[in-house]
Amino acid sequence: MAIQQHPVPQDISNYKFRLIGDMTIKQFAALGISIVLSVMTYSAPLPFFFKYPLSFILLLLGVGTAFVPFQGRTLDVWIVAFIKSIYSPTQYIWKHGHQEVVTAPISENATPQTPIVNISAPATDTTPVTNQSTNDSTLDSKETNVPLVKGGNEGDLIQTEPIIETNNQNQPIEQQPVIQEVLNTAQPVSETITIDNLSSKIPQPDISSLPIPFTPTTPNTLVGLTLTPQGQTLDGVLVEIKNQSITMRATKSNKLGQFLFVRPLENGLYQILAEKEGFKFESYSIQLTGEIINPLRIQAI
Structure with missing residues (x-):
């Protein structure tokens, strides 16, 4: 076909x-x-x-x-x-038009909304309070009731308020002894902090939380992470790889402090140098033998 x-x-x-x-x-x-x-x-x-x-x-x-x-x-x-x-018109004139804002009419039977206020329960005092004496022995009061007095010609009754006379002498107020157990519970317990305890409470950098790059699958390929003296990631670090004082590779760490050399190196001894303004790094040496290299950790001192 x-x-x-x-x-x-x-x-x-x-x-x-x-x-x-x-x-x-x-x-x-x-x-x-x-x-x-x-x-x-x-x-x-x-x-x-x-x-x-x-x-x-x-x-x-x-x-x-x-x-x-x-x-x-x-x-x-x-x-x-x-x-x-x-x-068809060939000239157009733009005129600013007034746009009226239309709002919904207010209802006459509208009821105002009452705001909802959450009132928390008052805190109760758990400290026991000793009962005070009901007898007011500190003040000697004398209440004098004045009899009803007739007014002038009108015959109205005028009742005066009771007059309370107090002594001007200051007498000491009797206080009951406070229970020793209440004082013991009311006193705050002070904790003695030693240097060892203080150092243990200082947060240490967690290595597992660092963005460690993946291990490369190609031999003699170098990846790593640049850190500050406190163990935090440091970006913008210039990482150089030298062989016999000759720069073979150079790169900068990214925002996560990671650096990567894509092209693998040949077997041999190399020096790794790091540089960033305001930080100091030590030089490292690494021997490449055609094996997988784990991620490097370059930390400032």
Whole structure:
């Protein structure tokens, strides 16, 4: 079975029906209408100097509309666009319009909302309080009731308030002895903190929380982490790898303090140097033998 070539896709949305050859229905209609109008103008009882040019213009217009496109557009499209451009505005004026803010009307029967306030229960004092004597022996009070006195002519009764007389002498207030157990419980217990306990309470950096890079899978590939003297990650550290005082690789640690050398090194002895302004690092030596190297830890001193 011979392989048939797939037909070229066509634009079916703008498909035009063709009547004679490549002439479409639109072209045929434009040409037919122009011929009919030119014949009617030629047959009309008009002066010859007006009839002949008009018939020729109508016929030429129909032929141009049907067969002479200009810049990919037919003549009728250009005529319609020209008429629209004449009647369409060419100058626009912007005016600032006042926009009214529409709010919902307030209801007459609206009830005000009362805020909800959470009141916590008052703290109760758990310290036992000794009962004070109900007898007020500290003050010698004498209450004198004044009899009712008749007013002048009106005969109204006036009752005076009772007068309390107090002694001016300050007498000592008797205090009951406080229970020793209450004093013992009320006194705060002071904890003696030694140097060992203080050092144990200082938070130490957790190594497991550091963003240690993954172990490389290629031999002689170096990755690592740069740290501050306190064990925190340090970024922007220039890490150099030298072999016989010749710089072989150089890179800087990222925001997480990680550095990575993508290209593996050859076997041999290398020196690792780190440098950052404000920090001091020691130099390290490493012997590469074609094995997987665990992530390095470079910490400032």
